Amino acid sequence: xxxxxxxxxxxxMACSTTAPSAPVASLTIQPETxxxxxxxxxxLTVTLRDAEGNELQNRPITFTSSNANVVSVTPTGFLQALAxxxxxxxxxxxxxxxxxxxxxxxxxxxxxxxx
Numbered sequence: 001x002x003x004x005x006x007x008x009x010x011x012x013m014a015c016s017t018t019a020p021s022a023p024v025a026s027l028t029i030q031p032e033t034x035x036x037x038x039x040x041x042x043x044l045t046v047t048l049r050d051a052e053g054n055e056l057q058n059r060p061i062t063f064t065s066s067n068a069n070v071v072s073v074t075p076t077g078f079l080q081a082l083a084x085x086x087x088x089x090x091x092x093x094x095x096x097x098x099x100x101x102x103x104x105x106x107x108x109x110x111x112x113x114x115x
Contacts, residue, residue, distance in 0.1 A: 022050035024059060024094035034102045036071070036081035044077040044100065046091050061093045071102045 030045045044063075048056040063073040070085035077091065081104040090099045 022052070022054070022056070024048050024056060024096045025051040027061075027091060027093055027096040027098040029089070029091055029098040029100040032100050034079070034100055036079070036102060036104050038081050038083060038104055038106055040081045040104075042079040042081075044073075044079060044089065044091070046077060046093075046098065048093055048096075059093050061091050064090050064092075066090075070104055 026049045028047050028049075030047070034042060036042060046061055048059055048061075050056055061077065063075065063077050065071050065073045065087050066089075067085060067087035068082075070081070070083050071087040071089065072080045072082060073089050079089065079102065081102070084104055084106055086104070087102045088099050089102060090097055
């Protein structure tokens with residue numbers, strides 16, 4: 001009976017071992033071009049993929065704004081338009097980077113990207 005117990009323990013341990021995750025091979029931000037109105041906000045969508053094209057989850061992503069006086073970005077990728085101008089938002093994970101261009105206006109016609 002003891003031999004069966006040890007055998008089952010080894011089998012459970014072998015099945016619970018997970019293979020290492022594939023590294024990030026590409027990172028994309030959607031949409032790549034965003035038009036916003038001063039005071040508006042917008043959540044970025046970032047997609048990470050491995051070399052085989054499989055979507056990856058739960059990876060750290062760092063966001064930066066080329067002009068934080070025009071567009072700020074939170075650690076979770078949420079944008080806020082602060083002033084008229086342009087900024088490039090970059091997202092980086094495991095050495096891979098994607099970017100989006102943000103144009104901010106005082107006002108304009110409604111856009112599907114304005115929030």
